[in-house]
Amino acid sequence: MAMSNSIFSFLLFLCPSLLIMARADLPGTWEVVVANAGIASMHTAVTRFNTVVLLDRTNIGPSRKMLRKGHCRNDPYDPVLKHDCYAHSVLLDLHTFQIRPLTILTDTWCSSGQFLPDGTLLQSGGDLDGVRKFRKFTPCKFTELCDWEELQNMELSQGRWYATNQILPDGSVIIVGGRAANSVEFFPPRHGGAVHFPFLAEAEDNQMDNLYPYLHLLPNGNLFIFANNKAVLYDFNKNFLVRDIPLLEGGPRNYPSAGSSVMLPLEGDFSTAVIVICGGAEYGAYIQKSVDTPAHGSCGRIVATRPDSVWEMEDMPFGRIMGDMVMLPTGEVLIINGAQAGTQGFEMGSNPCLYPVLYRPDQPLGLRFMTLNPGSVPRMYHSTANLLPDGRVLIAGSNPHYFYKFAAEFPTELRIEAFSPEYLAADKANIRPVLVESPETIRYGEGFDVFVTVLLPVVGVVEVNLASAPFATHSFSQGQRLVKMGVTSALPESDGRYRIGCTAPPDGRVAPPGWYMVFAVNQGVPSVARWVQLFS
Template sequence: MRLLPHSKKTRLAMATLSPLALAMLIFAACCVLSLASGGGEWKLMKRSIGISAMHMALLPNDRVIIFDRTDFGPSNVSLPKGRCRKDPHDQALQTDCWAHSVELDLVTHAVRSLTLQTDTWCSSGALAPDGHLIQTGGFNDGERVVRTFSPCSDCDWAETPDGLAVRRWYASNQILPDGRIIVVGGRKEFSYEFVPKTDPSEQCTYPLDFLSETRDECENNLYPFVHLLPDGTLFLFSNTKAISLDYMTHRVVRTFPALSGESRNYPSTGSSAMLPLILAVNSTQPVDAEVLVCGGAPSHSNFQANKGLFLPASRTCGRIKATDDSPEWSIEAMPLNRVMGDMIMLPTGEVLIINGARKGTAGWGVGRDPVLSPVLYKPDEPIGHRFEVLSPASIPRLYHSSAHLLPDGRVLVGGSNPNMRYNFSGVLFPTELSLDIFSPPYMKLKSSRPRITSIKPGRTLSYSQHFFINIEMKEKAIKGVDTILVTMVAPSFTTHSVSMNQRLLVLTVMGLKGGHDGSYRVECVPPGSAVLAPPGYYLLYLVHGGSPSRGVWVRLR
């Protein structure tokens, strides 16, 4: 399997169609797909973790840190050792002895209560190169706080007041090649800054007019989409517009064409991913980068929904090759309208779009008609054949839901609380404390699934040294290098349909040996620089016949 653009013959055939004929062809193909759902399986993992999974982050010890906000009122799990949080300004409980964050053990499914002292509502985060979770901002007493969580069995949150120069509520994070994290935007904050601060006196912010210029008619453009491009600049997207930012010189170096149609950022919440970066043997060779933006809602949809009129969500996706000399958006139609959908990169290089609603927007009680069926996006296929509708869930996942790729290739799904407090009855969509597991269709391909037994010289990889993956196959034999794919996936921080720091790299496979006893040795070329793959932890997968191995944690440094 290779991730390659669709053929020149296909492109020429599509180019001969008139715009109207092309649109009708896409619409017809999507209608057929929308009627033929059924792939993948759902399973309830936990009936209750005690809180609603508004934010999720996977750590290299296979624990998932989950949290919501401190001013929801009493959760369904108490703080450990009788600890309580006292805040006279809290809008729900001035003395709060309830947990609003938990740690989930993926092996035992045990849940451990964690202590947050400040409000993390609508905050952001990223996994630092050393494996610590760095978490930024929030609401009220949490708006300038930087929090860290270490991947150990008995660790808890450490919180640094005034760790941010300004308040950051609904901001976005991206890890950088030098290991720092950039924090972009937030409500009424049209700037960016970096964490962690090397000096307590370092309270610099850098203005970014793009954020103020791209607000919709309701003054919204929260949680902008941020992607690190392979030239070292940042692709920033807000509602319908995008730029490339040189964060080192603080200059906008490129303005991309506008994406026509609806707004795409909170509360008209769409989702975005940078498609797989296909790396070359020669690290100096340019790498193409394509960005996908899907879903959203009309810019006035939130205003209308608050008056009781729920407009249909967007059904379109825009895709742009940001590294082209003259990039243009290619428009595609999804099988289903969707707002508040999570976009998860799978080890195969495909994209899973999951959760959300067909009508309305993000916000308290303003989403309607839950989208229960995930959609699989196949970036290598020609337009009109890229979407596959999968098996529907039984639990609606609306505002404040989240999803995350797990090491075994399945997807953890949780949250949904479109209410101002924890509310389990008497409302259209009750608060959801459960966790589901979604198994993509490839989980059924057991005969093709390889098992990584070891990595040589070890699980710490350098940017220049080739490495070897030893694998075992139980049944089907590997017929050649062209039938396998080696991918590295950076774990994301997910909240509000934004998968911050999500990144997938397709490595060059140099050789394949063995096979007589089901054992193979695969030679791989690592990413050539930190611009292509920032330092830190990644899940390494080997894909054979469309089926990924269980991911193995490696550290790139």
């Protein structure tokens, strides 16, 4: 069992060489995959073409990447550059790790996003001239040209800054909250525009801890919405609160006191959904600008689909704010990035938490956390983490300053790293499956086959799991989801492949329509994913 944060820190104080030993002995490996991305990514999303969209704000002055010739942005209201020829969004190719600039016209500071069923990335809101904007990025191969499109014929009914998006069973998107926006609305826009949502006002305090609310679409069709320390189940079709969830102890958990949250894998008969929320800042750290106030290390776990549910509490090895919770293809959760003191906001965090933690949901209470090999790059305010199709986790961003600042204790970070969980270790190579064939499209409820190869004979059942591509920003991955499909035993074919019979998710409540990474998982080791489109 991982030792507590206090014990671990005390041992390091007595014996600094323990840190060197710990780095060598703890699971997971790190590598820098891009030495200079040109921008610090505040928002990150992986596309079905195995490219990554990285996005920052527009009003920060010069980045370290120039736009293509003829694509400069002219904005008389920009406080820094009226004529701006610097990129504030880039596209990363996961095959070559090359970068090319993208053009974004309106401010995307603290905006929200979600992939649509056709694979288009919808981006909404922001600050200043972007506060009511919709934008689309229709991805393409890296060798082709695709770029951001600002929608001219529709806009948000209410300005959205620090809002959260979630794709719904019918493929539309709900947009919840934002500063001074205690309401919800939809894309495509529904008649009537924004709908007042009193819960967000009830969750607001004097440091606005109801921002970037956590949204999880439950398999019964309701939304689990968490803000500050409160949660409700919400019927978005009827604009009806189904029920209140008990308060989560341990202080505020949303922006600016950010912890993070995931919904654990949906599996079996898909009737049960479990939500986990970890970390957060001490209340008052934000309004007092207290960079040294220790972060919380507590986690709450609740069965959101059970009417009498209560929070089950446990502690992480480290207190953590601004951490990212990434659902791995195995169903375990990687908790990475962040700090051990302070709060979200410019210049307001300290003591970076370099140690990732693995959360193993199937283990007993008290044995679920494993401390992993630490990184060396502080990832503070405005950093992100995204699952990649090869099973690694892409780590980007970190800019705890209002503008780009490289001569600082925690400088603006332009490097991009990849963290490899233990399942990618060399000694797992013989049992790592290769997903050699899978359908490009699947329909709800239908049966289909995938084919895998593996060096050693398959023992037991190979899982086939669908992982969404979320929009990661501000310690929460909007739309993140893992669905374990029903499978039969692996049947060997005459050509050495294994045929895995699968059943697609039953409907859009379990897995909304769209593009997913499909992983084969053999004895806890995932294949490289293939992309599949799920639809009705």
